[in-house]
Amino acid sequence: MSDVPKSHPRYLSLTLRDRIVEGVEKGITSIHGLIAHGRGEAFDYLIGEKTQSFATNAICVAAAMLKLSNHPVISVNGNVAALVPKELIELAHILKAPLEVNIFHTETGREEKIRQHLLKNGADNVLMPSQDAQLSYIDSNRKYVHPGGIFIADVVFVPLEDGDRCEALRKMGKDVVTVDLNPMSRTAKQASITIVDNVVRTLPLLCKEILKLTNDSDLQNKLTHYNNEDILQQALQYISRSPDG
Amino acid sequence: MSDVPKSHPRYLSLTLRDRIVEGVEKGITSIHGLIAHGRGEAFDYLIGEKTQSFATNAICVAAAMLKLSNHPVISVNGNVAALVPKELIELAHILKAPLEVNIFHTETGREEKIRQHLLKNGADNVLMPSQDAQLSYIDSNRKYVHPGGIFIADVVFVPLEDGDRCEALRKMGKDVVTVDLNPMSRTAKQASITIVDNVVRTLPLLCKEILKLTNDSDLQNKLTHYNNEDILQQALQYISRSPDG
Numbered sequence A, B: 001m002s003d004v005p006k007s008h009p010r011y012l013s014l015t016l017r018d019r020i021v022e023g024v025e026k027g028i029t030s031i032h033g034l035i036a037h038g039r040g041e042a043f044d045y046l047i048g049e050k051t052q053s054f055a056t057n058a059i060c061v062a063a064a065m066l067k068l069s070n071h072p073v074i075s076v077n078g079n080v081a082a083l084v085p086k087e088l089i090e091l092a093h094i095l096k097a098p099l100e101v102n103i104f105h106t107e108t109g110r111e112e113k114i115r116q117h118l119l120k121n122g123a124d125n126v127l128m129p130s131q132d133a134q135l136s137y138i139d140s141n142r143k144y145v146h147p148g149g150i151f152i153a154d155v156v157f158v159p160l161e162d163g164d165r166c167e168a169l170r171k172m173g174k175d176v177v178t179v180d181l182n183p184m185s186r187t188a189k190q191a192s193i194t195i196v197d198n199v200v201r202t203l204p205l206l207c208k209e210i211l212k213l214t215n216d217s218d219l220q221n222k223l224t225h226y227n228n229e230d231i232l233q234q235a236l237q238y239i240s241r242s243p244d245g
Helices: A011-026 A031-046 A053-068 A078-083 A085-096 A110-120 A163-171 A186-189 A199-212 A218-222 A228-239 B011-026 B033-048 B051-069 B078-083 B085-095 B112-119 B163-171 B188-192 B199-210 B219-222 B228-239
Strands: A072-076 A099-101 A153-159 A177-179 A193-194 B072-076 B099-101 B155-157 B177-179 B192-195
Touching: A011 A031, A011 A078, A031 A078, A031 B011, A031 B033, A031 B228, A053 A153, A053 A177, A053 A193, A053 A199, A053 A218, A053 A228, A072 A085, A078 A085, A078 A110, A085 A099, A085 A110, A085 A199, A099 A110, A153 B051, A163 A177, A163 A186, A177 A186, A177 A199, A186 A193, A186 B177, A193 A228, A193 B192, A218 B072, B011 B033, B011 B078, B033 B078, B051 B155, B051 B177, B051 B192, B051 B199, B051 B219, B051 B228, B072 B085, B078 B085, B078 B112, B078 B199, B085 B099, B085 B188, B099 B112, B163 B177, B163 B188, B177 B199, B192 B228
Parallel strands: A072 A099, A072 A153, A153 A177, A177 A193, B072 B099, B072 B155, B155 B177, B177 B192
Antiparallel strands: none
């Protein structure tokens, strides 16, 4: 349990750290995930630890893309499983999309532990990677996917992604929606839609936005006019604003 | 062992992560060190993961300062021990300076494990903190130093430093050379010379620079004209530059 007092000015951020550390203790988060989380914390500082307009805009379009997709899949790694299990399950429920476990570092049994963790949190459909289906253009363990999940998906939601797989998914013609605090990452640059925000803030907003959409609205129009490079540029400009400004 | 394929475009960065994780597994790196490393990664992104001119300039002057010093000491914590043990030993060898273990988080036996790790990597003189000598102006565990090492040093090389101790060393009239990817950190601001760079890139350059120096050159002149605030300003400007620039 956390020993961070609620009065601490960085209570929320420190609570998230606790969740990640708990994830490591439970065997669902890789110890490398702690480093990635630390990097995320630094970038979150730089965007003021708030969901900025470049993220809100990307969330709106991501909602439309996920709503319009025929076979969306939500990819789950050890960090998001530790940080936002319930929110991922809610998103899966709203989209009627499966969750699929896909991790980079393959400590023994970690994939199964993530699945169990999601099931315990209320998930009812968690796909696992298999040797029966492989992504092209990728060497790491992440190439193994479920033949009825990521393999045949048209849109993959991959929060806290690694750039290699994002590139592979795109090359295979799939759309990728990602959440990444670093607008300079390869993932951020290669995804179809990049939400530069903390996944903890993004997921509830994304769910709300999808529920607001109606089928007859101009969803396709939103997608056509979306430019991910512009969004990344806005995020970079925000980060690179004068420290005095 | 690492499961990162060599073809991964972020192989180097991921390998450094592996070294830090290995450090934790060996008991030489604090688990807190993982988060610090992640924060460092974020700042490294912002300086383009390259040794920029503000770092090269600081390295040149740091080489002169270390060369001119009468009693230089190299302070070693759990992160640098994991990342660059051989390079620290080479620097110690070139300067004929002792390595001294000094850490913030004092898990049982960690100091001794760091010493053993350095000895295994070829060090022949590793000083340990002792109750016989204490730094003034500091409360944490870092106040305990070796009476023949940091305590009497005129210049201390303290890569990946914590701000508190840097301040204490400066107040005691010692010069501090630090390597810190965050130009806004307290350490960066308080050190005599701050090399804003990744320690993995800095150390080989620093060693090379020291070997190039000759005693009769204008080393003192270099020191007199060095302004650390200017260097930090340059680093900040680089980070805050327009993304197009």
